[in-house]
Amino acid sequence: MKIAVAHKNGEVFQHFGHTEEFKVYEIENQEILSSEVISTEGSGHEALAVFLAEQGIRVVICGGIGSGAQAALDEAGIELCAGAEGNADEAVASYLKGELVNTGVNCDHHGEGHSCGSHEEDGHCGHGCHEEEGESEEAGGCGAGGCGGCHGCRPQPAFEGKNVGKTCKVHYTGTFNDGTKFDSSYDREKPLTFVCGAGMMIRGFDKAVANQEVGSIIDIHLMPEEAYGEADPEAIVTMDLAEIPGAEELTTGQKVYLQDMYGRPIPVTVAAKTDTTITFDANHEMAGKELNFRIELLSVSEE
Numbered sequence: 001m002k003i004a005v006a007h008k009n010g011e012v013f014q015h016f017g018h019t020e021e022f023k024v025y026e027i028e029n030q031e032i033l034s035s036e037v038i039s040t041e042g043s044g045h046e047a048l049a050v051f052l053a054e055q056g057i058r059v060v061i062c063g064g065i066g067s068g069a070q071a072a073l074d075e076a077g078i079e080l081c082a083g084a085e086g087n088a089d090e091a092v093a094s095y096l097k098g099e100l101v102n103t104g105v106n107c108d109h110h111g112e113g114h115s116c117g118s119h120e121e122d123g124h125c126g127h128g129c130h131e132e133e134g135e136s137e138e139a140g141g142c143g144a145g146g147c148g149g150c151h152g153c154r155p156q157p158a159f160e161g162k163n164v165g166k167t168c169k170v171h172y173t174g175t176f177n178d179g180t181k182f183d184s185s186y187d188r189e190k191p192l193t194f195v196c197g198a199g200m201m202i203r204g205f206d207k208a209v210a211n212q213e214v215g216s217i218i219d220i221h222l223m224p225e226e227a228y229g230e231a232d233p234e235a236i237v238t239m240d241l242a243e244i245p246g247a248e249e250l251t252t253g254q255k256v257y258l259q260d261m262y263g264r265p266i267p268v269t270v271a272a273k274t275d276t277t278i279t280f281d282a283n284h285e286m287a288g289k290e291l292n293f294r295i296e297l298l299s300v301s302e303e
Contacts, residue, residue, distance in 0.1 A: 161210025
């Protein structure tokens with residue numbers, strides 16, 4: 001059996017229709033025998049289903065995907081597992097262990113001006129709890145699907161700029177107001193690439209790059225409304241430990257997944273725990289915080 005992962009720089013690429021390469025894994029007896037990276041040769045969206053079928057692919061793992069592409073995969077007889085992120089090899093390993101959750105269609109639009117992606121990690125809650133197996137910052141940093149990546153498919157931001165709609169490559173450092181660094185692409189030695197104005201970034205970061213000159217470095221300060229919004233008290237819930245199998249093993253500060261009524265995974269943090277109850281916080285860890293970024297624009301291209 002062959003499994004293909006939408007791939008870029010070792011990670012699960014978050015926009016299926018814009019995938020330029022897949023990492024293809026040869027599977028036998030639920031084990032990976034070999035893998036190789038193949039180019040999509042310019043195929044996009046629904047045409048990728050035909051391309052993958054010609055490669056003998058049986059399963060596709062990706063981040064975000066629209067209904068048209070999903071229908072094309074169904075017609076080609078290819079199983080879909082959307083909503084993955086992080087390291088591609090780890091995503092396949094999680095799939096083989098039955099731990100990777102398929103979020104299904106998570107983007108209602110296609111083409112430029114939108115981005116897709118869900119940030120569910122390997123693992124899911126079922127009717128209990130599963131720990132996250134990777135930190136989002138390591139999966140691409142604050143701006144790139146870590147704490148600053150896309151969350152589903154968003155409409156194009158209401159701003160203009162010469163770089164909007166173009167692929168931008170940046171280096172950045174993010175700090176809190178007290179000077180504490182929370183993320184840096186420089187530390188990873190890997191620039192961040194995104195389509196400006198496509199909703200792949202938090203609004204304030206995206207808007208700042210819209211008219212930035214290549215080679216320049218800018219400093220920006222973002223209030224919560226331009227970053228991750230204010231924390232929602234209704235996103236904090238307390239439950240009886242007995243109601244959640246596996247919860248007794250959790251510790252305060254641990255990041256896990258619950259499921260909503262539709263079976264979709266919800267990333268949460270264990271905010272508190274007593275002998276009989278446990279409190280989960282579904283707010284983003286950066287919600288309610290003012291953020292500072294130093295952004296260096298390395299290049300802008302039409303691709």
